Amino acid sequence: MNKEDVILYFNLSKNQVEKIEFFISQIINYNKHTNLVGKSTIENIWERHVLDCLQLSKHINEKKLKIFDIGTGAGLPGVLLSIIGYKNVLMVDSVKKKTDFIKGVVKELTLSARVQNKRIEKVKGVKQDIIVSRALAPLSKLLTYALLHSEKNTTLLFLKGRSVNNEIEIAMKNFDFDFKKFESVSSGDGCILQINNFIKK
Numbered sequence: 599m600n601k602e603d604v605i606l607y608f609n610l611s612k613n614q615v616e617k618i619e620f621f622i623s624q625i626i627n628y629n630k631h632t633n634l635v636g637k638s639t640i641e642n643i644w645e646r647h648v649l650d651c652l653q654l655s656k657h658i659n660e661k662k663l664k665i666f667d668i669g670t671g672a673g674l675p676g677v678l679l680s681i682i683g684y685k686n687v688l689m690v691d692s693v694k695k696k697t698d699f700i701k702g703v704v705k706e707l708t709l710s711a712r713v714q715n716k717r718i719e720k721v722k723g724v725k726q727d728i729i730v731s732r733a734l735a736p737l738s739k740l741l742t743y744a745l746l747h748s749e750k751n752t753t754l755l756f757l758k759g760r761s762v763n764n765e766i767e768i769a770m771k772n773f774d775f776d777f778k779k780f781e782s783v784s785s786g787d788g789c790i791l792q793i794n795n796f797i798k799k
Contacts, residue, residue, distance in 0.1 A: 601644040634672035650784040651675030666726040669734035673700040680711035687711040725749040737765035754793040
């Protein structure tokens with residue numbers, strides 16, 4: 599999908615598009631000296647990043663739910679979810695250069711999202727309704743992190759690639775969980791992996 603297709607697909611308002619454009623311009627500028635996203639992905643940033651991240655919104659019905667973006671990197675997907683109206687987004691990354699970048703964007707766009715420069719296991723606070731992650735770690739590791747910040751009704755939404763079936767198989771050796779896979783709209787071999795009712799064996 600190109601930019602116009604993405605705007606139509608998510609019914610983005612003019613204000614939301616302007617904020618996304620600002621965010622993209624900041625990523626491109628910052629990426630010149632600090633690696634936020636792969637250089638090859640910048641050419642088609644609306645599909646590779648905006649579409650990829652915003653497709654999570656099709657699985658998060660309530661804008662007030664507590665969303666925890668672990669290992670957020672450049673603020674993907676947390677900043678984009680905040681731009682389109684999710685009120686309670688917390689992003690965490692252990693790399694200070696990345697969280698400094700996100701803090702600047704959040705301030706400039708007056709978003710309600712929060713960001714912390716911490717390791718995921720060091721974050722304290724309330725249990726989350728939704729935990730999201732993109733290109734952070736294998737599923738077993740993600741589940742280990744998620745258990746620290748979950749309650750029984752927490753839903754996990756992970757953007758995963760072609761190794762997803764192998765990751766599920768490995769994770770099931772140590773965890774019990776229910777899962778669904780939704781085909782990615784941005785990547786031919788990617789998916790959104792939704793996990794519920796997860797416990798350590």
